Amino acid sequence: DGGITQSPKYLFRKEGQNVTLSCEQNLNHDAMYWYRQDPGQGLRLIYYSQIVNDFQKGDIAEGYSVSREKKESFPLTVTSAQKNPTAFYLCASSMSSGSYQPQHFGDGTRLSIL
Amino acid sequence: KNEVEQSPQNLTAQEGEFITINCSYSVGISALHWLQQHPGGGIVSLFMLSSGKKKHGRLIATINIQEKHSSLHITASHPRDSAVYICAVFPTLNTDKLIFGTGTRLQVFP
Numbered sequence: 001d002g003g004i005t006q007s008p009k010y011l012f013r014k015e016g017q018n019v020t021l022s023c024e025q026n027l028n029h030d031a032m033y034w035y036r037q038d039p040g041q042g043l044r045l046i047y048y049s050q051i052v053n054d055f056q057k058g059d060i061a062e063g064y065s066v067s068r069e070k071k072e073s074f075p076l077t078v079t080s081a082q083k084n085p086t087a088f089y090l091c092a093s094s095m096s097s098g099s100y101q102p103q104h105f106g107d108g109t110r111l112s113i114l
Numbered sequence: 115k116n117e118v119e120q121s122p123q124n125l126t127a128q129e130g131e132f133i134t135i136n137c138s139y140s141v142g143i144s145a146l147h148w149l150q151q152h153p154g155g156g157i158v159s160l161f162m163l164s165s166g167k168k169k170h171g172r173l174i175a176t177i178n179i180q181e182k183h184s185s186l187h188i189t190a191s192h193p194r195d196s197a198v199y200i201c202a203v204f205p206t207l208n209t210d211k212l213i214f215g216t217g218t219r220l221q222v223f224p
Contacts, residue, residue: 040216041216042116042118042200042202042213042214042215042216042217043200043202043212043214044214045211045212048210048211050210056210058211059211088155090155090157092157100144100145100162100164100204102147102159102162103147103159103212104159105149105156105157105158105159106156107154107155107156108155108156108157110155
C-alpha cells in the first residue's frame, strides 16, 4: 500500500542534542511538508520541499533543518537551537505544491525532552 | 484572531446523533480541506472542496464561498467517529501552504 512512513513514533532528546525524524513516502509525490502540532494550536508549517534538492522555510523554521536528496525522503533535524522542541511532528506529501493538491499525512512522531 | 476558526472546540454525542462541525475563514481561498486526526495522531484526508457539497458514506461536507463558511456533517454517528476534525484552507494568494484550524474534538458515546 502506498503511504507515508514516519519513524520513530516516539523520540526523546537530551539537552544540547540534535535529533533526526524520518519521513519516507512511496506515493511518487513531488512535494513534501513538515508540520509541528502543539496542544490547542493548529498545525504549523516548518519546512516544505517542492522538488528534490530544493526546500523552503515555513512559518517556524528556526531551530530546524531539512534535506531532500531523494524524492521519497524528507528528514527533519531538530537542532539544539530549538529551545522548545517538545511537540508532535507530522510529515505530509502531495502530488505537487500549488494548485491545491490534497495532502497525505503520516502517523507522526512525538518528541519529548529528557 | 486565527484566519481559520472552528466551532465547537469540543463536542460530545450519543451514538446515532447527527453531528455538525463548522469552519469559518477570513481569507480568500482556492479550496478547503477537511481532515480527521485519530487518537493515535495520524491524519486522514476526508474531503477537499472548492464549491457546493461532497458526500462520502455518512460524511457530508458543504462550503459557501460567499459566506466563507464550511460545515462537516456526520449522519448516524458511531463511536468509531470519535476523533479530532480539522479544517484547513488553501489561500488564494499562496496555494503552497495550508492554513489550519485548531480542530474540533468529537466523542461519540454508545
